[in-house]
Amino acid sequence: MAVGLEHFLILSAVLFAIGLYGVLAKRNAVVILMSIEIMLTAVNIAMVAFSRYSHTISGQVFVIFIMVVAAAEAAVGLALIIAIYRSRKTVDVEKFDLMKW
Amino acid sequence: MGLDIAFWVLAVVSVGAALAVVLMHDIFRAALFLVLCFFTVAGIYITLSADFLAGAQVLIYVGAIGVLILFAIMLTRESRRGSPSGRLRLPALLIGLLFLVTMIFVVVSTDWHVTSELPTEPTTTAIAQSIFGEDGFVLAFEIAAALLLAAVIGAIVLVREK
Numbered sequence: 001m002a003v004g005l006e007h008f009l010i011l012s013a014v015l016f017a018i019g020l021y022g023v024l025a026k027r028n029a030v031v032i033l034m035s036i037e038i039m040l041t042a043v044n045i046a047m048v049a050f051s052r053y054s055h056t057i058s059g060q061v062f063v064i065f066i067m068v069v070a071a072a073e074a075a076v077g078l079a080l081i082i083a084i085y086r087s088r089k090t091v092d093v094e095k096f097d098l099m100k101w
Numbered sequence: 102m103g104l105d106i107a108f109w110v111l112a113v114v115s116v117g118a119a120l121a122v123v124l125m126h127d128i129f130r131a132a133l134f135l136v137l138c139f140f141t142v143a144g145i146y147i148t149l150s151a152d153f154l155a156g157a158q159v160l161i162y163v164g165a166i167g168v169l170i171l172f173a174i175m176l177t178r179e180s181r182r183g184s185p186s187g188r189l190r191l192p193a194l195l196i197g198l199l200f201l202v203t204m205i206f207v208v209v210s211t212d213w214h215v216t217s218e219l220p221t222e223p224t225t226t227a228i229a230q231s232i233f234g235e236d237g238f239v240l241a242f243e244i245a246a247a248l249l250l251a252a253v254i255g256a257i258v259l260v261r262e263k
Contacts, residue, residue: 003108005213008149011112013204015119015138016198022123024193028184030173031128034135037226038119043144044154052149055216055221057227060151064228067161068245072252074166079256083176093257094187 008049015042027090029081033074040070108148115141128174128184136167148218153228 015038022035044063051059084098085091118138125131139162146155221227232238 003105003148005215005239006208006221007108007112009208010205011116011145013168013208014116016204017201018116018119018123019199020200021193024196025186025190026123026184027187028128030170030177031123031131031184034122034132034170034175037135037170038122038138041139041162044158045142045145048149048151048154052151052220053213053215055218055220056204057221057224057231060154060224060228063151064134064152064157064232065238065241065245068249071161071165072248074169074254075252076259077118078169079259081173082176083259091177 005049005053009046012042012046012049015039015045027092027094029084029093029096030078032093033077033081034079037070037074040066104148107144111141111144111148126184129171130172131184132167132170135170136163139163139167150222150224152223154227183241 019037019039019042020039021034023032026032026035044066047059047063047066051057051063081091084096088095115138116194118141121134122138125134139158143155143158144161146152146158159229230237232242
């Protein structure tokens with residue numbers, strides 16, 4: 001069976017599910033950010049696959065914007081983690097209770 | 102045929118690397134597997150004939166985000182404690198599997214309208230025309246530039262020593 005759109009979409013879904021598991025299950029904030037990056041990459045694969053198989057370039061333009069947002073998110077997220085680590089000496093998200101009332 | 106083999110190899114390696122990221126105990130090795138996952142995704146972009154995006158993927162994800170994450174791991178010095186799972190491990194597994202089954206069901210049962218046209222190659226000209234051409238994404242491009250500037254300033258303010 002030749003590789004088609006469905007294969008890329010299922011690969012994207014598998015990667016997204018792995019990232020989703022990582023975000024929900026992990027306690028280390030850096031690993032959670034890494035899982036978010038996996039999820040963003042999975043979405044990009046789906047975008048590029050749709051762009052390729054519907055012969056429109058817009059999907060690839062959206063991927064460029066998603067990459068910009070991902071880079072901004074990674075920079076701010078890691079800065080937040082480092083700032084919290086300075087005051088709390090931990091990156092365990094189950095010990096982050098600054099915003100609990 | 103060669104493209105099919107390339108897809109299967111890249112797909113298996115990227116899924117294995119992504120699994121290693123969430124299952125590895127040592128977070129430094131997990132970050133290296135994340136870089137491997139980004140590299141294989143760049144290869145998948147090439148099998149989709151998205152040449153410009155494959156280059157951007159290597160530059161932005163492997164180069165910038167990979168290095169940023171490795172720096173964060175070194176600066177937070179938590180690597181010796183590993184990356185344990187929290188209390189939500191089983192619900193997370195269930196939600197992930199539920200999402201995966203739903204998505205596969207939807208993808209397989211939908212009748213996608215696929216064109217048999219060959220992809221445009223190289224894509225750089227087409228992407229540039231789509232962004233900067235008439236009725237393009239110029240406004241979104243400018244907003245993306247402002248977002249990047251705001252993110253850089255925000256990151257500097259957050260980590261600045263008081």
